[in-house]
Amino acid sequence: MGALRELKKRFSEALRGFVDEPETYLNQLRRSGAPQFGDYQANLAMPLAKQLRKSPQEVARTLLDRVKLDDLCQSVNVAGPGFINLRLHDRWLAEELAHAVVDPRLGVPQVAEPRTCVVDYSAPNIAKPMHVGHIRSTVIGDCLCRMLRFVGHRVISDNHIGDWGTQFGMLIYGWRHFADPIAYQRDPLAELGRIYRHVNQLAEQDPQVAQKVLEETARLHAGDPENVALWREFVPRCLAELDALYRRLGVQFDYTLGESFYHDRLPDLVDELLQRGIARESEGAICIFLDGFEAPMIIRKKDGAFLYATTDLATLVYRVNTWHPDCILYVVDHRQSLHFRQLFTAANLLGYKALQLEHVSFGTILGEDGRPFRTRAGDTVALEDLLEEAVRRAREVVDANDDAKPDGPELSEVDRARVAEVVGIGALKYADLSQNRTSDYVFSFDKMLAMTGNTGTYMQYAYARVRSIFAKAGLNADSLRQEGAAILLTTPEERALALELTRFDEAIELALTDWRPNQLTAYLFDLANKYSAFYENCPVLKAESPALRQSRLLLCDLTARTIQKGLELLGIGVVEKM
């Protein structure tokens, strides 16, 4: 069940009838700041001292009289201004791990009350190739879905693609003026991409072209048969390319309901908002005026066209009516925070007060120069090129490593390519997920694929190294688990590893409280480091006794499974050999 969970339960019982609102103090239970203090610490005596008008030490001692810890903790003491330091029983740790050994969930419980969460992420404009700017939303959103599902929530992932905006006006305008039919036949997407870039550039320089593009867009929205036919021709091409990319990234969506899906609903929505008095006309536009905001949210332009905000409102209404979610997460970059604050305030006006709406925002990916990451020519970096480069560099790493093996190379050409794919894509994802979501970060291939430090490559290596023990000894992990051998914690390194293994649950919970995947990567890195110390100091196959060998093999197996599951929750694969 996890020590922290158990401690919270015990302290919660002890606090009941002792203080008001005991639950508010439970987050004062946490992992120890420094190992010499113990495994966990309770910091609640200090804040409680105020409420009870007693000294923190006195409160701590009274509390310890009320809480039952003897079966769980080996030592308990009060230190400093009133910290309660707790050290777990080795026996308790060993029992905890014995459960995890036979548990496919590795001891991570399911939530008692599953919620329904809609996760809105990735959401590219499909008329142009996906670029580096899409990676964060895609990877973070996917990871949040995986974690939420794993702990037992009902998750609906929805890719709100941009398939109805000005970008299609550009394609249609460009198609009429600059299309190269032969090139289109040979490679539709390359040609569409060329057209898009060309028109985009023209429109920036020439207002008349920009105007024409808007007119084509308006005709499409008005249902002009030719424009609609072109749109129907282009969209499947664009989606096919997207799908290929998502497949490679290992990202799947339950729904892909783009802007076009909501188009028909917009007029009625605006009418309804007008009727309910939520929206009103101002300077020819239909607006929702929101308390605390200078500018209103415009939902219909004076020319009659609808906007991003209109579609987002319609999307929100649809999601509520269709899936009845408890919460909707929008994994979108931080520049749109104003838009989402407006959207959420408007949702409140619509009456969705119990619905939890979260803008899971994230920072910009920067180049080494501190400016948004671009190619040398100044263009945005295409996501596909980024993946290619990551895999190419991973291949170099894999080749060098395999060539350097003491007994000669072990991997075939096919193996090497497969490993490079998993390692390269994994490194890219890990590099993103290990950053604090809210800050900008500097992108670097070299750091990303580094063999040391908190990187995906290191984690995958750590996994492969554990698995190689089983391969070397010709052991089957499944049958090992069935044998039910005892876990023995005979050295500090074994104990430190064991403690870390029981914390998987905590790491996931922490990552989900503020939607921060880097809490999970930090945990996995800690785990890998604890394993390394164990690996250095504790012979496994040549352990002093058969019982110790069995125990250490179980620790290895749990480590491998935890890394594998942790990486899986990050959307990253593993390989048995690298």
Next chain:
RNA sequence: GCGCCCGUAGCUCAAGGGAUAGAGCAUCGGAUUUCUAAUCCGACGGUUGCAGGUUCGAAUCCUGCCGGGCGCACCA
């Protein structure tokens, strides 16, 4: 002008109001005939932008400055 975010070791970044602010890289010094050295151990490195305040306790919360990023009525 207004609003949001950010400022932590030479560099890239962590750190749920809690004890002595931690990692990796870089630099320097050690460990090995590998259960995969893509490793491990150690050293060096900090006035957490500045100044006040709240608190038993502040990198974290509040106020004001300085510096940077991003938004702000008809793009998405």
